[in-house]
Amino acid sequence: xxxxxRIGEYSLMLGGAFSRPDKLKVFWKRCVDEVMNLGVNSMGxxxxxxxxxxxxxxxxxxxxxxxxxxxxxxxxxxxxQTIVLEFSPTIISLxxxxxxxxxxxxxxxxxxxxxxxDALEIMGVNSKNYLVLPKILGFMFILPFIIIYSxxxxxxxxxxxxxxxxxxxxxxxxxxxxxxxxxxSIFYALIKTVLFAFIIASVSSYYxxxxxxxxxxxxxxxTKAVIWSSIAILFVNYLVTQLLLID
Amino acid sequence: xxxxxxxxxxxxEVSILKDVSFKFDTGxxxxxxxxxxxxxxxxxxxxxxxxxxxxxxxxxxxxxxxxMSNRKRKTIFKxxxxxxxxxxxxxxxxxxxxxxxxxxxFSNMTKDEMRDRANFCLKRxxxxxxxxxxxxxxxxxxxxRIAIARAIxxxxxxxxxxxxxxxxxxxxxxxxxxxxxxxxxxxxxxxxVITHDMNSxxxxxxxxxxxxxxxxxxxxxxxxxxxxxxxxxxxxxYASKFMQDFKKxxx
Numbered sequence: 001x002x003x004x005x006r007i008g009e010y011s012l013m014l015g016g017a018f019s020r021p022d023k024l025k026v027f028w029k030r031c032v033d034e035v036m037n038l039g040v041n042s043m044g045x046x047x048x049x050x051x052x053x054x055x056x057x058x059x060x061x062x063x064x065x066x067x068x069x070x071x072x073x074x075x076x077x078x079x080x081q082t083i084v085l086e087f088s089p090t091i092i093s094l095x096x097x098x099x100x101x102x103x104x105x106x107x108x109x110x111x112x113x114x115x116x117x118d119a120l121e122i123m124g125v126n127s128k129n130y131l132v133l134p135k136i137l138g139f140m141f142i143l144p145f146i147i148i149y150s151x152x153x154x155x156x157x158x159x160x161x162x163x164x165x166x167x168x169x170x171x172x173x174x175x176x177x178x179x180x181x182x183x184x185s186i187f188y189a190l191i192k193t194v195l196f197a198f199i200i201a202s203v204s205s206y207y208x209x210x211x212x213x214x215x216x217x218x219x220x221x222x223t224k225a226v227i228w229s230s231i232a233i234l235f236v237n238y239l240v241t242q243l244l245l246i247d
Numbered sequence: 248x249x250x251x252x253x254x255x256x257x258x259x260e261v262s263i264l265k266d267v268s269f270k271f272d273t274g275x276x277x278x279x280x281x282x283x284x285x286x287x288x289x290x291x292x293x294x295x296x297x298x299x300x301x302x303x304x305x306x307x308x309x310x311x312x313x314x315m316s317n318r319k320r321k322t323i324f325k326x327x328x329x330x331x332x333x334x335x336x337x338x339x340x341x342x343x344x345x346x347x348x349x350x351x352x353f354s355n356m357t358k359d360e361m362r363d364r365a366n367f368c369l370k371r372x373x374x375x376x377x378x379x380x381x382x383x384x385x386x387x388x389x390x391x392r393i394a395i396a397r398a399i400x401x402x403x404x405x406x407x408x409x410x411x412x413x414x415x416x417x418x419x420x421x422x423x424x425x426x427x428x429x430x431x432x433x434x435x436x437x438x439x440v441i442t443h444d445m446n447s448x449x450x451x452x453x454x455x456x457x458x459x460x461x462x463x464x465x466x467x468x469x470x471x472x473x474x475x476x477x478x479x480x481x482x483x484x485y486a487s488k489f490m491q492d493f494k495k496x497x498x
C-alpha cells in the first residue's frame with residue numbers, strides 16, 4: 001500500500017469516526033473510560049520522568065555556567081524555558097506516543113484479529129465512532145493536564161536538586177523561574193500538546209484498526225504506530241514552532 | 248427467509264464466489280458446508296454485509312441489502328445476531344456486560360430491564376452465576392454460549408453462526424448445535440450455520456448447501472447428503488479411510 005493510499009484510508013477512518021454517535025450516553029461513558037485508561041494510567045511514568053529530567057536539566061545548566069558574569073538565576077530561567085517549551089510538551093508526548101500509542105494500536109489490533117470489530121459492525125454499531133473517537137477526544141482532553149503536571153514536576157525536581165546539592169539557592173531558582181515570563185509560552189505548549197494528542201490517538205488507532213492477520217501483525221502495527229506518531233509529532237512540532245514563535 | 252441470487256465475489260481478480268444462489272428458510276437450521284478455502288466465510292461476510300458483492304442480490308425477506316443505503320442497512324443489522332468462530336466476546340467487559348451491550352446500544356430499556364433480559368438470555372443458554380466473570384475466565388464452550396446469549400439479546404430475526412464448533416470437544420459441540428437448533432425453532436429465526444464439521448451436518452442439517460470452489464455444487468438435507476452420488480460431496484462427507492470403509496460395508 002502506498003503512502004497516499006494510507007493517507008486516504010486514514011482520512012476515511014477519521015471521516016467514519018467523526019460522525020454522530022449511536023447513543024450519546026454510551027459514547028460519553030466511553031470518553032470518560034478512555035480519559036482514565038489513556039491519561040490517568042500514564043501519570044506514574046510521567047511523574048518519574050519529569051522529576052528526574054527536571055533535576056538533570058538544572059544540574060546540566062548549572063555545571064555549564066562558568067562565567068561569574070552570568071547571574072545564578074539563569075539556571076532557573078533556562079530550566080523553565082527548556083521544560084515549558086520543549087521537554088514537557090514534546091518529549092513527554094514522544095514518550096507517551098510509545099506508551100499510549102502502542103496500547104491503542106495493540107488494543108484495536110487485538111479486537112480486529114479476534115473479530116470483535118466485525119461483531120460491532122454486524123450489530124449495526126459504527127465501530128470507528130465507538131472505538132476510535134472516544135480515544136481521540138479523551139486523549140486530547142487529558143494530555144494538556146498531563147503536560148501541565150509534567151511541567152510542575154520538572155520545575156519542582158530542578159528546585160529540589162538545586163537545594164539539595166547547593167548549586168543554586170531557592171530564591172535564585174524561583175527568581176529565574178519568574179524572570180521574563182511570557183504566558184504565551186504556556187499557550188504555545190498547550191496548543192502543541194492538543195495537536196500531539198490528536199496525532200498519537202488517531203495514528204495509533206489507524207494502525208490498530210486496519211490490522212490484517214494475527215498476533216504478529218498486531219505487534220508490527222504497534223511498532224509502526226509508534227514510529228509514525230513520533231515522526232508526525234516531530235514534524236508538527238517544527239511547523240507549529242515556526243508558525244507561532246517566528247514573527 | 249434470506250435469499251441469495253447469483254452472487255459473484257472476487258479479490259484481486261481471483262474469483263472466490265461464482266454465481267451462488269440459495270434460499271435459507273425461516274425456522275430451519277440452514278448449513279453452508281465445504282472444504283477450507285471453498286468460500287464459506289467470504290459468502291457469510293457477503294450475506295451479512297461485511298463485504299460488498301461484485302454482482303448479485305442478498306434479500307432479507309425481500310429487502311435487497313446491496314441496493315440499500317448504509318442507514319437502511321443498519322435496520323437489517325439490528326435484526327441480525329452473529330456467533331463468531333472465536334466467539335468475539337468483548338474481553339474488556341464481563342459476561343453480563345457483553346450480553347447487555349447490544350441492548351444498551353439499540354434499546355430504550357432501563358438498566359434493570361437490561362439486566363433482567365441479559366439474565367434471561369444467559370439462563371436460556373444455561374449459563375448460571377458467571378455474570379461477573381470476564382470471557383477469558385470461562386471455557387471455550389461457555390464463551391460460545393455467552394456469544395449466543397449476546398446474539399439473541401435483541402430477539403434477532405436472523406442468526407449467523409460461523410463454525411460454532413471449532414475448538415470444542417464433540418460432546419460440547421453437540422450441545423452447542425442443539426442449542427442453536429432449539430433457539431431457531433423457539434424464536435422462528437432464519438439461522439445460517441457455516442461449518443465443516445460432519446457431526447453438525449448430521450445433527451442439525453435441515454437445509455444444506457455444499458460449496459465447492461466457490462460454487463453452489465449441491466444442496467439437500469442431512470438424509471440426502473449421506474446417500475448422494477456426487478463424488479465431491481462424498482469426498483467431503485467420507486473424507487477419512489474409516490468412513491470410506493464404513494460406507495462400503497453399508498452399501
